[in-house]
Amino acid sequence: xxxxxxxxxxxxxxxxxxxxxxxxxxxxxxxxxxxxxxxxxxxxxxxxxxxxxxxxxxxxxxxxxxxxxxxxxxxxxxxxxxxxxxxxxxxxxxxxxxxxxxxxxxxxxxxxxxxxxxxxxxxxxxxxxxxxxxxxxxxxxxxxxxxxxxxxxxxxxxxxxxxxxxxxxxxxxxxxxxxxxxxxxxxxxxxxxxxxxxxxxxxxxxxxxxxxxxxxxxxxxxxxxxxxxxxxxxxxxxxxxxxxxxxxxxxxxxxxxxxxxxxxxxxxxxxxxxxxxxxxxxxxxxxxxxxxxxxxxxxxxxxxxxxxxxxxxxxxxxxx
Amino acid sequence: xxxxxxxxxxxxxxxxxxxxxxxxxxxxxxxxxxxxxxxxxxxxxxxxxxxxxxxxxxxxxxxxxxxxxxxxxxxxxxxxxxxxxxxxxxxxxxxxxxxxxxxxxxxxxxxxxxxxxxxxxxxxxxxxxxxxxxxxxxxxxxxxxxxxxxxxxxxxxxxxxxxxxxxxxxxxxxxxxxxxxxxxxxxxxxxxxxxxxxxxxxxxxxxxxxxxxxxxxxxxxxxxxxxxxxxxxxxxxxxxxxxxxxxxxxxxxxxxxxxxxxxxxxxxxxxxxxxxxxxxxxxxxxxxxx
Numbered sequence: 001x002x003x004x005x006x007x008x009x010x011x012x013x014x015x016x017x018x019x020x021x022x023x024x025x026x027x028x029x030x031x032x033x034x035x036x037x038x039x040x041x042x043x044x045x046x047x048x049x050x051x052x053x054x055x056x057x058x059x060x061x062x063x064x065x066x067x068x069x070x071x072x073x074x075x076x077x078x079x080x081x082x083x084x085x086x087x088x089x090x091x092x093x094x095x096x097x098x099x100x101x102x103x104x105x106x107x108x109x110x111x112x113x114x115x116x117x118x119x120x121x122x123x124x125x126x127x128x129x130x131x132x133x134x135x136x137x138x139x140x141x142x143x144x145x146x147x148x149x150x151x152x153x154x155x156x157x158x159x160x161x162x163x164x165x166x167x168x169x170x171x172x173x174x175x176x177x178x179x180x181x182x183x184x185x186x187x188x189x190x191x192x193x194x195x196x197x198x199x200x201x202x203x204x205x206x207x208x209x210x211x212x213x214x215x216x217x218x219x220x221x222x223x224x225x226x227x228x229x230x231x232x233x234x235x236x237x238x239x240x241x242x243x244x245x246x247x248x249x250x251x252x253x254x255x256x257x258x259x260x261x262x263x264x265x266x267x268x269x270x271x272x273x274x275x276x277x278x279x280x281x282x283x284x285x286x287x288x289x290x291x292x293x294x295x296x297x298x299x300x301x302x303x304x305x306x307x308x309x310x311x312x313x314x315x316x317x318x319x320x
Numbered sequence: 321x322x323x324x325x326x327x328x329x330x331x332x333x334x335x336x337x338x339x340x341x342x343x344x345x346x347x348x349x350x351x352x353x354x355x356x357x358x359x360x361x362x363x364x365x366x367x368x369x370x371x372x373x374x375x376x377x378x379x380x381x382x383x384x385x386x387x388x389x390x391x392x393x394x395x396x397x398x399x400x401x402x403x404x405x406x407x408x409x410x411x412x413x414x415x416x417x418x419x420x421x422x423x424x425x426x427x428x429x430x431x432x433x434x435x436x437x438x439x440x441x442x443x444x445x446x447x448x449x450x451x452x453x454x455x456x457x458x459x460x461x462x463x464x465x466x467x468x469x470x471x472x473x474x475x476x477x478x479x480x481x482x483x484x485x486x487x488x489x490x491x492x493x494x495x496x497x498x499x500x501x502x503x504x505x506x507x508x509x510x511x512x513x514x515x516x517x518x519x520x521x522x523x524x525x526x527x528x529x530x531x532x533x534x535x536x537x538x539x540x541x542x543x544x545x546x547x548x549x550x551x552x553x554x555x556x557x558x559x560x561x562x563x564x565x566x567x568x569x570x571x572x573x574x575x576x577x578x579x580x581x582x583x584x585x586x587x588x589x590x591x592x593x594x595x596x597x598x599x600x601x602x603x604x605x606x607x608x609x610x
Contacts, residue, residue: 055412102595108411109352113549114594116542117587124584238538242419249416281427288420289400296409 016163020156029155033227035267036162037220042247042259043173044216049245050253051182052209053189054103057112058119059244062214064126064236065092066221068133071142071231081145085222092218093211095122100210104203119241126233138232142225158227165223166260169216173256176212185209250291252298261299323454324575325568330460330529332567333467337522338544339551339559340471341515347491347554348511351414355396355422356519357541361534362425363389363520364527365433368440378443385524386517393516396421397508422537430534437531446528463525470521471560474514478556483510491554546590552600561602 023029041063049055070088073079079087099118106114126133133139144153145161152161176182184205187195196202225231243266251262269287273280295302338360345353363385371381400417444462448455478484490497490507498504523532526540543566551562566586574582593601 049412055415102591106594106598109346109553110549110594110598112352112415113545114591117546117590120542121584121587121591124581124587128578128580128584238542245412246416246419249412253412278431279427282424285420285423285427288423289417292409292413292416292420293400293403293407296404296407296413 013167016167017160020159026155029159031267031271033155033158033162035264036159036166037224037227038244038247038263038267039166039260040169040220040223041217041244042251042263043169043256044213044220045244045248046253046256046259047173047176047185047216048209048213049248050255050258051177051185051189052206053192054107054206054209055112055245056115056210056213057238057241057245058099058115058117058122059213059217060236060238060240061115061119061122062092062095062217063221063224063240063244064122064233065095066218067225067231067236068126068139068221069218070222071139071225072132074143074226075139075141081143081226085219088222089215089218092214092221096211096214097207099214100207103210104206116238116241119236119238123233123236123238126236133233136233138230138234139225140230142229142231144229145226152226162223162227165219169219170256170260173216173259177256181205181208246288250288250295250298252300254297255300258298258300265299321572321576324572326454326456327575328568328571329564330463330567331526331570332564333464334522334526334529334540334563335544335547335567336560336563337467337470337518337525338540339548339563340474340556341518341522342545342548343552343554343556343559344518345511345515346548348487349401349490349508350494351401351411352418352545353393353396353512353515354415354418354541355425355537356515357537357539357544358422358425358429359389359393359516359519359537360523360526360540360544361429361532361537362392363523364440364532364536365429365438365523365534366520367524368438368527368532369433372438372440382521382524385520389520389523390513390517392425393512393514393519394509396516397512401508401512402505426534426537433532433534435534437533440524440527440532442528459528463529466521466525470518474518475556487511543586546586550590550593550601552603555600555603558600558602562600565601 019032020029023032041059044062045056045059066088069091070081070084073084073087074081077084095118099115102114103111127136129135144151146152147161152158177185184195184200187198187200188202188205192202224235228235247262247266248259249262250266251260251264252258270280270284273283276283291299297304338356341356341359342352345351345356366388367381367385370376370384371378376384396418400421401414404414404417442459442462444458446457446459448457478488486497486502487507487510489500489502490504494504497507522540522544526536530536544563547562547566548559549562550566551560552558569589570582570586573585577585
């Protein structure tokens with residue numbers, strides 16, 4: 001990492017840590033907290049789809065498992081948040097492992113539909129397994145997390161609480177992406193048959209990608225439950241899975257930072273469009289279409305294109 | 321048991337039509353149109369408007385609805401698929417763009433027809449005819465008959481007409497078809513237009529079973545897609561068989577096991593089929609070529 005990059009990172013970090021001082025509006029802070037949670041889901045999705053080339057349209061299913069397991073562990077067994085979260089993440093990973101068994105052999109529309117099916121099965125079980133999940137009414141009174149006796153409950157406290165997870169998530173995902181595992185993921189995306197021929201254990205790596213993406217969604221879900229205080233199957237529909245996929249593709253699914261951009265832009269956009277009321281979703285739909293047609297590699301792709309253009313110009317000048 | 325199988329036939333015929341529309345687009349153009357379910361919804365609303373509000377008759381409702389929805393389908397091909405093909409965008413972008421179209425169509429329908437569910441009765445009796453312990457309504461018989469009639473017409477069109485032959489050629493090998501001088505742009509257009517029209521008929525047929533609502537498309541679209549994949553995505557007979565199969569499975573699962581878990585059973589079956597027989601239940605296995 002060069003010196004410039006280190007300074008930029010430091011500036012961003014300071015900005016992130018002081019953000020609540022500038023944002024006094026609690027509603028805005030609430031949206032930013034949601035962005036943080038969605039960022040975690042999208043990071044997992046980027047590792048799965050952008051790096052490994054496997055699409056999931058059932059990510060809301062993993063998100064739901066994380067939310068319900070973590071919340072129920074706290075509510076029914078009085079477990080502290082971190083222990084409940086750990087169980088939630090582990091269980092979500094197991095779901096990722098299970099779904100990767102059929103998913104390993106699938107690609108294209110077949111894989112998409114298998115993941116849709118998984119997401120719907122989770123939602124329908126949450127809806128019908130009333131003794132445990134309370135059915136359509138959902139869970140209420142999910143406890144707040146506690147660290148060292150301090151209860152996290154205000155939007156500002158949640159901001160710092162969530163941002164730590166997000167920074168850690170970005171760091172870990174970045175390390176995975178740059179490691180041998182990340183490069184193998186990309187090799188599988190480009191040509192899984194060729195990778196297999198080179199001796200790569202394609203099935204194992206595809207499973208790993210599913211488990212990692214499930215872990216991120218499960219972690220985000222655990223935070224989502226305690227942050228919202230209430231939850232119901234309505235928060236984990238097919239439309240929510242689509243919305244995660246849109247964040248991933250529109251931000252740019254080939255980089256980790258694309259996940260942050262996508263989660264931020266789409267969450268803020270859908271809130272900002274509320275002023276249009278009835279036509280809100282129509283405008284949202286048009287923006288989705290416009291973006292994928294004119295920015296095929298997402299918003300981050302556009303920035304990278306500009307960067308390389310500027311670099312080329314500089315090089316041309318220095319050559320003269 | 322036979323009672324539930326019989327009950328599954330009308331919804332099965334509708335699923336078969338929707339499955340057909342997914343398969344047809346996939347075979348002819350290699351993409352999936354995620355707004356296909358909303359074509360069903362649009363077909364139901366336009367049919368409802370022509371028949372119930374404008375009082376133009378039952379048969380004209382079918383033709384006007386098919387024509388109008390076909391135009392919407394062609395619009396999606398023209399304004400979404402064509403630019404995406406030109407920019408060589410990845411397949412996932414087609415998915416998101418057609419999902420965007422689905423959001424737009426659904427919310428436009430909400431603005432035009434409002435949030436209330438509309439009743440769309442057929443001009444035939446809804447009273448069951450009993451045969452021993454079994455019973456079926458004339459309405460159900462009509463639904464199945466119209467569905468099967470459309471499937472036969474469609475199959476005939478694919479086999480006999482020049483356009484149909486061109487479409488089959490593109491489906492078999494897009495690149496070779498281009499070399500033979502077939503206009504793939506035209507085949508994309510036909511696939512999107514025809515699939516939308518088939519969806520419109522499915523919409524009118526499902527209208528008397530369920531109410532017509534602006535968000536009915538998502539559910540029926542997914543079920544149609546599931547049927548297509550279970551039967552064999554890209555194959556006409558496979559999709560039709562898949563539609564009836566899923567219709568019957570749902571009816572049996574809902575009646576014999578649990579109505580709440582009915583859809584979960586369908587999706588579990590889907591994942592099992594994908595796992596054990598990825599090419600669908602009714603097609604021969606194919607090996608991937610390197």
